Amino acid sequence: MFGCEAPGDRRIELLTRHGKKGNGLNSYWELVQARICPKCYSGDKRGNCMISAGSECSLRAFLPEIVTTINNIHSHSYQAYVEALRNNVCINCDVRRPDGTCWKREALECALDRYYPLVIETVERVKADVRNDRFVQTVS
Numbered sequence: 450m451f452g453c454e455a456p457g458d459r460r461i462e463l464l465t466r467h468g469k470k471g472n473g474l475n476s477y478w479e480l481v482q483a484r485i486c487p488k489c490y491s492g493d494k495r496g497n498c499m500i501s502a503g504s505e506c507s508l509r510a511f512l513p514e515i516v517t518t519i520n521n522i523h524s525h526s527y528q529a530y531v532e533a534l535r536n537n538v539c540i541n542c543d544v545r546r547p548d549g550t551c552w553k554r555e556a557l558e559c560a561l562d563r564y565y566p567l568v569i570e571t572v573e574r575v576k577a578d579v580r581n582d583r584f585v586q587t588v589s
């Protein structure tokens with residue numbers, strides 16, 4: 450089994466424009482898989498993950514934290530997103546060193562760091578869809 454399966458029990462709730470709550474994490478993950486996974490160097494260029502069984506994709510591992518962080522940013526500055534992601538997501542990563550550096554980031558093995566612009570754009574797209582009532586909820 451590869452390290453990029455869809456998130457299981459880790460859930461976030463999204464509040465739609467009409468005040469209905471639903472599990473939106475699967476919608477985010479599906480869009481990440483459609484937009485980022487085919488570009489990932491850890492995949493087969495068709496969206497299939499090739500990360501070994503002992504490893505896990507940082508996008509998959511921290512998806513709830515990534516989505517929450519990006520949804521709480523209200524800035525047009527790319528750097529504001531990067532700082533927030535590093536402060537709220539990377540800080541929880543096991544490979545992060547005490548000084549804040551990261552060997553995966555340095556080796557270009559962190560999918561979150563490598564694909565920051567696409568990740569931000571993907572989460573913002575779902576957020577816009579929620580705002581415009583185009584979000585299809587997944588109810589569990």
